[in-house]
Amino acid sequence: MRRIVWWARRDLRLTDNLTLHSALRDAASVIPVFILDPKLWQSRKLAPARRQFLCDALADLDAQLRERGARLIVREGEPARELERVVNETQADAVYFHRDFTPFARQRDARVIAALAKLGARVETFDDNYLAAPEQIAKDDGAPYVVFTRFRLRFEERVGLPMRFSARGDFGVPPEIASNDLPRVTRDPRVARGGETVGAKLARAFVRRDDGLRAYAATRNDLARDATSHLSPHLHFGTVSVRELVRAARAADAGQPGKAWLDELVWREFYMHVLYHFPHAARGAFKREYAALPWENDRATFAAWCEGLTGYPVVDAALRQLNETGWMHNRARMIVASFLTKDLLIDWRWGEKYFLQNLVDGDVAANNGGWQWAASTGTDAQPFFRIFNPVLQGARFDASGAYVRRWLPELGRVPTKYLHAPWTMPADIARQAGITLGKTYPAPMVEHALQRERALRLYRKQKSEG
């Protein structure tokens, strides 16, 4: 009787899961395993919000498996070694898992495949959490794409309406092997709940609601409304199926706004594609002429950015939102990234790392792509002279000031007119609003106009020197 280990990673769901579907099809007994890699799990830098979301997802997965008479085996340790053990203990014939394309994951999986080959266990991998495999999209000459609009054209040619893979079948009798308890953390109610059950509800609501998918193009930049889908952490951990999302969005026939949202999924594909084909981008600038930009990298300045103490309200509100909830509005991500790189002259990789550690949806490929876009070092990035003005961005995308007031209650009584530039407030109004710059709220740590000029000089010089 055939036993197959389903090594669950970033596919923590039963619905429309190609790997699970294949295991149930091929085996009389399927053993779901999740491995906590101490390299990630024990890292002190891993934000509680991320931990919490993953714990939710594992608990939900286990609960669903129990309804099917199975359970989730949780192990902690080096993946290759733990899988060897599981295979030995269960006498499994094969291990199935989906491909993950980050450099770290590819190395890890190569070790796993080598270790299992020695044991004589069959390994099969599947492409599950992207719509297209990285090899599937290429120019006519076989080269990978580096420009989004061309990538999208080819993507639309090659990727139709995705299939659905059922999880029909029997898991068989759960093996009597050791499992760690499900990891638990103290829940913070400000952090989004994880898990397939929540993800499915969120997806359904977003596609159906009038202010969801149908309004996306018009509302997505409104910081206070926060009308984006919030599905990114679910996409990262695979607690929703990206194929299911495409089917649902297409079925909703939401016109142009729906297409704008589907485009965001294509960006996700594009950034994975780029990282896969250009691994050097994981470590530094995709555009090599910007590999050695002389960043100032002042540690105290960076700390102020992290804590949301820059003195620019829209920037500070965004960082506080991140620190308190593990989430940041996408428009705000662009604003703070522009500010870190072009106003504070700090290496985008510092910000990239901070995001990856603290965002619940922190995803190597999308995060790297986004930061390189903002820093103008990436594929199809914004040109270096596009520099966001944090005051104007605040006024445009948080016109009512509700976003800033929500995350910076100390500015609650500042009139909207001055909210995004409190240093311009006349003394008597500041007194009435209870603001003493430098005390109740920081004075701006840099002058935007000045820093903009410095950034322009820096990039221009670097570009000419190659």
Added chain:
DNA sequence: TGAAATGTTGGGGCG
């Protein structure tokens, strides 16, 4: 998926 600088136009005030 910018912003600032610079250029152009046209209406109104004024001598």
Added chain:
DNA sequence: ACGCCCCAACATTTC
């Protein structure tokens, strides 16, 4: 009536 200036509004160019 006319030229001149000012400047807001809009357009274009530049970074």
